[in-house]
Amino acid sequence: MEIRIDNLTKKFGEVVGVEDLTLHIDDGEFVAFLGPSGCGKTTTLLTLAGIYKPTEGLIRFGERIVNQVQPKDRNIGMVFQSYALYPHMTVFQNIAYPLKLKKTPKNLQNESVRQVAGVMGIGDLLDRRPGQLSGGQQQRVALGRALVKEPDVLLFDEPLSNLDARLRLTMRGEIKHLQKNLGITSIYVTHDQVEAMTMADRIAVMSGGRLQAFDTPEELYDRPKTQFVAGFVGNPPMNFIDVNVSQSDGAYTAKTGSIRMTVPAARGAPAAEHAGAVVMGLRPEDIAIASEGEVAGEIFVVEPLGREDLIDVRVGEHSFILLANTESRHRAGERVALQFDMSQVQFFDPQSERSLLWRQ
Amino acid sequence: MARAELFASSKVKTDEIQPTLQEDFVEALKLAGISIVVLLVAAFFFSAVVGPFFALGSVEETVTDVLTRLALLILPYVAYISAASVARRYTFRATSRALGLAFSCAILIYALISAGHYLLDYGVFAPRPSLQMTLSQTDAGIRIDEVAPGGAAETAGMLPGDVITAIRRDPVDLAAFNKRLGQSELDAPLRLRFLRDGEEMQETARVVLVSDKELGVLLPGLAIVLVFTAIIVFLPGHWAPYIALVGLLFPLLIGYFWVIVATFSYRTKGLVPLDGNDNFGGFTLKNWESIFAGNIAGLEFNIWPILMTSMAIAVLMTFVVLLVSSMAGYALSRMDFPGRRFFLSFTLILHGFPAITLLIPIFIVLLRMGETPIIGDLIGFNTVGGIAMVMVAFQLPLGVWLMKGFFDNIPWDMERSALIDGASRFRAYWEILLPQIRPGLLALGIFAFIGGWNAYIIPATYSIGTGLSNLPVFLNELIDETAPVDWNQVAAVGLFQLIPIFIFFIFAQEYLLNIYAGGTKGSS
C-alpha cells in the first residue's frame, strides 16, 4: 500500500506535534522515522493509524483519503513500545483478537494464529498470559498480533527499546527479514540511528516536529543536506568547527586560528563562495592520529569502546572526536598530530544550517 | 575474594564478641528502662500537657485520661517484653540461659515497679474502700474476726464476733459484701444488719479509703509475670501478628458471638443464655420462627416483600452505580470536553455534601416526579425505583471518581492497540478496559450493594405511610412499636439481614482472593 502524506500538521491545542510534513512512501517500502525524543514521531504514527485526527493536511492510503477513517477501518497493524498486550487474555486470545473483531470463522482464526505463532517462534506459549512472558516473548506476541490480520500497513513505535542489547540485535534482523518476505509497507519509529540505518530503505529524519530529510541511509550519511542530519546520523557524531574557506592559486584552504587545512576544489569552491565563516563538518573516521600532520593537539580524554578507542583531541579551543585502534595505546595528555581526509568534508551555512554542497 | 573476607570477618565477630551473661543482663535492663521512661513520659505528656490544653478550650474529654491510664497499664508488660526480647536470642540455643536471663530481669523489674507502687500508693497498693475489719464466712452470716482500733468499723460500734447478715434489707454473703464495699465511695454510709449475741441490730458504717500495703498481694502478680515472661521467651516470632490481631478483634468477635447466641435463646446475661430459673439453658428457635410467621409481639408483617424490597434496592443500586460510574469515569479519564474540570471538582464537592441536608428538597422532587405520568410509577415518591435512584445519586460522585482513577492507570497504548486491532470505541471499553479494572468494579459493587442493603434514612424518608419498607426500616419499626423490646428478637432480625451478605461473600470469596493474589498480574 502506497502512503502519501501531504502538508500534515497535528497540534494539541498550542503544542505542535508535527508540522507541515510531506512524505510519499512507496508500496512495500520500509521507512524509518528517526529523531530525538519529542520530535513528533509518535504523533505522526498515531495520526497515520487514525488515533489522532490531522489538524491540517491529507493522508492517502493508495488512492483513498483516510483523514476521517476510523482506525478499525484502516487495516493496519501496530507494535507499541510498551507492547500493549491485553493482560487478561492468553497469548492465543491476544493474537486472535484482531481476527475475532473481523468476525473470521473460528477454525480459520485458529489456523492463522498457530501459523503466525509458528513464524514468531512462540507456538508453545499460546496458553500463557502476557504477565508470564519475558520481554522478548511479549515483543513477539505483539508482532504476531500486528501481523495476523495481514495488514496493508505495519507501524512500529520504538518496538525494541525495552529489550536488552543482544535481543535487540536479533529482533532487528527478524523484523527486517519478515518485512521483506511479506512485502508489507512499514513505518518504523526509532530514536536509535543505528536501527534506522540498518533496517530502513529510506529514513525520514525529524526534529522539532519538522521533516529534516527523507532519503536512503547512504545519501543521508554521505550527502547530508542539513547540519542537523549530519550531526544526528553517524556514531560518534560528526565534528563541527567554524572556519573560513579561501582560495588562492586554485587551492582552497579552511582556516581557523592556527589550524589550516587544504580542501579539494570540488568541495572547497561552494564554501569559498559563501561570504564569511562557514561550519565545517568532519566525521570521526576521517580524522587520524599521526606522527606527522597538518595540525598538532593534545589528547584530552580516551574512552575505550572495546574494539576502538574514542579519543577527544583538543587543538586550541577546538575539540575533535576521532576513533583509533586500541593497540596504539594513546593516553590523555599525550601530544599528537592530526591528519584529515578532506575528501569527505561537509560545509554548512551557519545561519540556515543548510549544506553548501548539496542543495535540496 | 572480598566477599569471602567479609564473611570470614563477620564470623569472627560473632565468635569473639559473644556477650557475657552480665552484658546481656545490662542490655535487657537498659531496654526495659528505656521503655519505662518512654511510657512514663507519654503518660506525663497526656495528663500534664495535652489534658490542660484541652481543658483550656473547656472541652469535656476523657481521651487524655484514658491514654494516660493506658500508658501506665501497659508499662510493666512493655518492660517485661523488652527484657525478654534480649533473652529470645538464646531461646533455642541455650534455653536455660534464656529463661534465667528473662526471669531474673523480670523479677528485678517487678520488684522495682512494686516498690514504686508501694511508695506512690498506686497499683496493688492503691487505697481501697474499706471498713477496717477482717471477716470470714460462716453459716449464720459474715463473722467479724477483728476490728482495727480507731478504724471505721470500730467508730461505727461494731465488735468482733458480730455476724453481718444484710446491708440495708439486702441479705449478703462475704462475696456480695466485698463487691458492694468495693463499689462504694469514700464516706459512703453502709447500714449493716447484724446479729450480736443472737439479737438483731443495725449500725451505719462510713467507708474509708485504706491501702493496707500487705506484701503478700505481690505473690500472685509475680507468678503472672513469670508465666508471661516465659510465654514471651518461647513465643514463635511469626505468631505475634496473629496474637495482636486477635487481641484487637476480640471485642468485635464478642459482639458477633452475642448476636448469634441471643437469637437462639429466650434471654441472656452477658454471653450466657439463661432459662427461667437463671440457669444455663433456655435455647429456642422462636426468635427465628416468628420472623417467618410474620408476628412479633403483636406486630404483624410479611417478611418476604420486605426482603424483596431490600434486595431490589441493593441490586438496582449496584447495577446502576457500576454502569454509570464506569462510563462516566471512562469519559472523564479519556475524553476532553468543555466543562470536564468543573465537573470533576463539582462531583467532589457533591460527595462531601451531607445527605441529610438534602432530604427535604429531594422529597419535593420525588413528589413532583411521582405526579409525572408513566415514569412517576417507576421512580417517584413511595417507589423502590425512586428510593434506589436517590441512593444511586448519593453514591455516584464517589463511584465516578474511583472509576476515573482506575481508568487513569490503564496505559493509553492498550486502548489504542485495541482500536487499531479493529475494535470500536465501545468494544475497546467493554472488552479491553473493563477487564483491567475488575478489582475496582468489584470493590465499588460491594460498596454499592452493602450500602443499598443497609440503607435506612432514605428508604425510611421516602416511603412514609406505605407498607413499603426494607429490612433496616422494618428493624426500626420493630424497636419502635413493640414494648417492651425483645432484644433477642431484634438480634434475630439483624442476623437475618446479614444472611444474604454472608452468602454473597461465600460465593465471591474465591473470586476476591483470586484478584488480590495476582489475578491482574501482568497489567503493567
Ligand SMILES: Nc1ncnc2c1ncn2[C@@H]1O[C@H](COP(=O)(O)OP(=O)(O)O)[C@@H](O)[C@H]1O
Ligand atoms: N496527546 C498529547 N497532548 C499534548 N501534547 C502531546 C500529545 N502527544 C504528544 N504531544 C507533544 O507533541 C510533541 C511530539 O511528541 P511525540 O510525537 O510523542 O514525540 P516522539 O514520539 O518523537 O518522542 C511533544 O512535544 C509532546 O509533548
Ligand SMILES: [Mg+2]
Ligand atoms: Mg514516541
